[in-house]
Amino acid sequence: xxxxEQSLFLSVREGDSSVxxxxxxxxxxxxxxxxxxxxxxxxxxxxxxxSNMDMKQDQRLTVLLNKKDKHLSLxxxxxxxxxxxxxxxxxxxxQRGGYQKVTFGTGTKLQVxx
Amino acid sequence: xxxxxxxxxxxxxxxxxxxxxKCEQHMGHRAMYWYKQKAKKPPELMFVYSYEKLSINESVPxxxxxxxxxxxxxxxxxxxxxxxxxxxxxxxxxxDGTAPQYxxxxxxxxxx
Numbered sequence: 484x485x486x487x488e489q490s491l492f493l494s495v496r497e498g499d500s501s502v503x504x505x506x507x508x509x510x511x512x513x514x515x516x517x518x519x520x521x522x523x524x525x526x527x528x529x530x531x532x533x534s535n536m537d538m539k540q541d542q543r544l545t546v547l548l549n550k551k552d553k554h555l556s557l558x559x560x561x562x563x564x565x566x567x568x569x570x571x572x573x574x575x576x577x578q579r580g581g582y583q584k585v586t587f588g589t590g591t592k593l594q595v596x597x
Numbered sequence: 598x599x600x601x602x603x604x605x606x607x608x609x610x611x612x613x614x615x616x617x618x619k620c621e622q623h624m625g626h627r628a629m630y631w632y633k634q635k636a637k638k639p640p641e642l643m644f645v646y647s648y649e650k651l652s653i654n655e656s657v658p659x660x661x662x663x664x665x666x667x668x669x670x671x672x673x674x675x676x677x678x679x680x681x682x683x684x685x686x687x688x689x690x691x692x693d694g695t696a697p698q699y700x701x702x703x704x705x706x707x708x709x
Contacts, residue, residue, distance in 0.1 A: 516697060525601075525687055525700040526640065571639055575695070582628070582653055582694035587639035 487588035489572055494594045501562045503591045505555040505572030512574040513583065515548060517557045520569045520590070529557070529570075559593075567595045600624075601701035603688050609707045612678060618704045620671040620688030628694045629671040631663060632687040634703070640687055646671060647694050678708045 486508045495501045507515070512534050518526040532539045532546045532555075539546045545558040555572055572588040601622045610616050620629065628647050632640035645653035646665045660682075662674040671688055685705050689698040 513695075514697070518700075523703075523705070525603075525702040526689075528697055528699060531697055582645050582647060585642075585698065590637075590639055 487572055487574055487586050489570075489588040489591045491589065492592050492594070494596060495562050496596050497562060497564055499562055501557075501559040501566070501593055501595075503557045503559075503570050503572075503593065505557075505588050507553050507555065507572075507574045507586075507588075509574055509576040509586070510553070512553075512576050514575040515546075515555050516573040516575070516585070517544075517546065518571040518573060518587075520571065522568075526571065562593075562595050564595045564597055567593055569593070601688055601690055601699055603686075603701040603704050605704060606702070607705045607707075609709060610675065610678065611709055612680070614678075615674070615676045617675065618673040618686055618688075618706075620673075620690075620701055621669055622690040622699075622701075623669055624690065624692075624699070625668075626690035626692050626696075626699075627668060628691045628696070628698075629665065630689040630691075630698060631661075631671070631673050632689065632700075634685045634687055644673075645694070652694070675706075678706075680708050683707045 489505050516531040517529045520526050543560045547556045569590045571590045575583045604619045631643040634640045643657045644663045649665045664672040685703045687703045688701040691698045
């Protein structure tokens with residue numbers, strides 16, 4: 484089945500860049516997503532990239548996709564304390580019953596040190 | 598309006614109670630989802646509704662019963678739950694079954 488892996492924890496200093504990595508196994512992935520979850524809250528869709536793109540930039544966020552290695556990364560420039568949260572990578576893969584299953588990664592907890 | 602709302606925010610119920618979780622969106626999305634999320638884990642898909650019809654049931658026990666009264670509303674009826682059902686229940690919606698999903702804030706459920 485599909486598998487999406489992330490490192491569990493990342494700690495950075497305020498003002499530095501953060502890079503959160505994700506690997507996936509489903510070669511039929513069409514879209515890949517990054518979600519942010521703050522404590523006690525739902526998931527906020529941050530950005531997403533189509534599988535035929537290599538890079539997408541959106542303000543402080545840069546997504547890089549290496550489809551050959553099935554590796555996705557999220558770079559946050561000038562990381563702020565408000566960026567502290569759990570970040571989930573997710574991939575949309577095979578179709579079943581008109582629905583393309585979304586598989587979430589294990590989540591990376593980002594801690595920003597002031 | 599890009600918001601998915603869920604009520605209640607918190608719910609404590611006994612194992613013999615019957616309660617319902619509610620979810621609403623006014624984005625014109627035609628796919629709606631229920632997820633269950635345990636602490637420090639990713640969300641797990643429970644149900645998918647597409648055009649108000651149940652299209653996916655991920656082998657969820659019958660003590661969870663979803664309902665989609667119209668294209669904007671999604672309910673999850675709960676009956677005879679177990680303590681291990683305590684979790685954050687998230688609702689999401691998307692334009693259709695292939696579009697990005699937008700999540701609500703969740704209902705924190707505790708079963709005593």
